[in-house]
Amino acid sequence: MQKTNINVDFGNILKKTRETRKMTQEEFAEFCNVSRAYYGRLERGENSITLDLCNKISQALGISIAALFEDLP
Template sequence: MLHDINVQIGAELRKLREARHMTQEEFAQDCEISRAYYGRLERGEHSITIELCKKITEAQGIHISDLFINLP
C-alpha cells in the first residue's frame, strides 16, 4: 500500500516537471535536491517527506496541496 502512494506521488511530480518542460536534472537543481534522489522519488522508490514536499512546491511556486489533489 505504501509503495502505491509513493508511485502516485512520483507520477504527480513527473507531471509537474514535464508541464514545466524541465529535465530531472533541471527540476532537481531548481528544488535544491540531487538528481539521483529526485529520480528515485519520481519512480516511487522512496517516500517523500512533508518537508521535501514543501521545499519542492515552494521552488515551483505552487501550494503543497497541489501535489495531492489528484491522488485517490
C-alpha cells in the first residue's frame, strides 16, 4: 500500500480549484485573503492548512468546508 501525503493531496485540490477558476496563485491568494507565498506553500503541500483558512477559502468560493475535502483519497 502506497503512503500518501494529505498535505500534497489537499494542495492538488486547491490547485485544481484555482485552475478551474482560471486564476493565478496570486489572484487566488488575494481572493482568499492570504499571502501568495503562504498559498503557494499550501498548494505544494509544504504546509498544513488550518480550519480557519479552510473556512476563509470555502466562504470565498461559496462552498461548504466539507466540499473542499470531497476528493481526498
